[in-house]
Amino acid sequence: MSRERSFLGVLICTLLLTACLFHPGSRASAQVICDCPPDQMRDVTLRVCIGGANRTIVVSYCNTNYCPPQPDVQPCNPDNLPINARTVIRKVCIVDGGPALASAQDLMDAAIVAMSICCNDYQFFPPCEDPQAPFHWIVTIPLCVQFDAAAQCVWACDDSPCCTHLVRFTQTASGTCETRILKTCDDQRDCPTADCIRLACRYPVKCCL
Numbered sequence: 001m002s003r004e005r006s007f008l009g010v011l012i013c014t015l016l017l018t019a020c021l022f023h024p025g026s027r028a029s030a031q032v033i034c035d036c037p038p039d040q041m042r043d044v045t046l047r048v049c050i051g052g053a054n055r056t057i058v059v060s061y062c063n064t065n066y067c068p069p070q071p072d073v074q075p076c077n078p079d080n081l082p083i084n085a086r087t088v089i090r091k092v093c094i095v096d097g098g099p100a101l102a103s104a105q106d107l108m109d110a111a112i113v114a115m116s117i118c119c120n121d122y123q124f125f126p127p128c129e130d131p132q133a134p135f136h137w138i139v140t141i142p143l144c145v146q147f148d149a150a151a152q153c154v155w156a157c158d159d160s161p162c163c164t165h166l167v168r169f170t171q172t173a174s175g176t177c178e179t180r181i182l183k184t185c186d187d188q189r190d191c192p193t194a195d196c197i198r199l200a201c202r203y204p205v206k207c208c209l
Helices: 002-022 026-033 104-115
Strands: 042-050 053-070 083-094 135-142 144-148 153-156 162-171 177-186
Touching: 042 104, 053 104, 083 104, 104 135, 104 144, 104 153
Parallel strands: 083 135
Antiparallel strands: 042 053, 053 083, 083 153, 135 162, 144 153, 162 177
């Protein structure tokens, strides 16, 4: 009987160890979702409407374009739709010397608007094969950021939880562009440090903030 109990104990320990090895924690998963290595990060200068005026921003980001669109692109794509682009935004700065923004949220929203097809056509993304076909975009932003009001920059805190949106842009027969948010994935973890500002997990649909 003691030998059977000993074997059972070893078996249970082995199963628990296996579960730990193959079930990564939420922090590790979040790091993959928010991943934008410095050697892959790029900067782009874009124009965006804020308060009725055209402003110039610089966005630091990682991006992968899929042309033709590809399935099996994650995260936040439960129906496995073919994805045209996957973007992770890490930092946004206003660089035109105009009126200062008091909100870190507005700066992050500005980056999403500036990249979106319905607000700025294909200023950021290549049109791929058929501009009339639906364009599916996975965009991820940090939920915990630091904000330098004097420099007018907002950037991701280290180990920040992230917010991801799956968005569809569609050119209608009348020539208008429709934006539809298909899925939003919000990480509810707390910010890693007290000096981080928490942003709302939202997608700005209006083209002028």
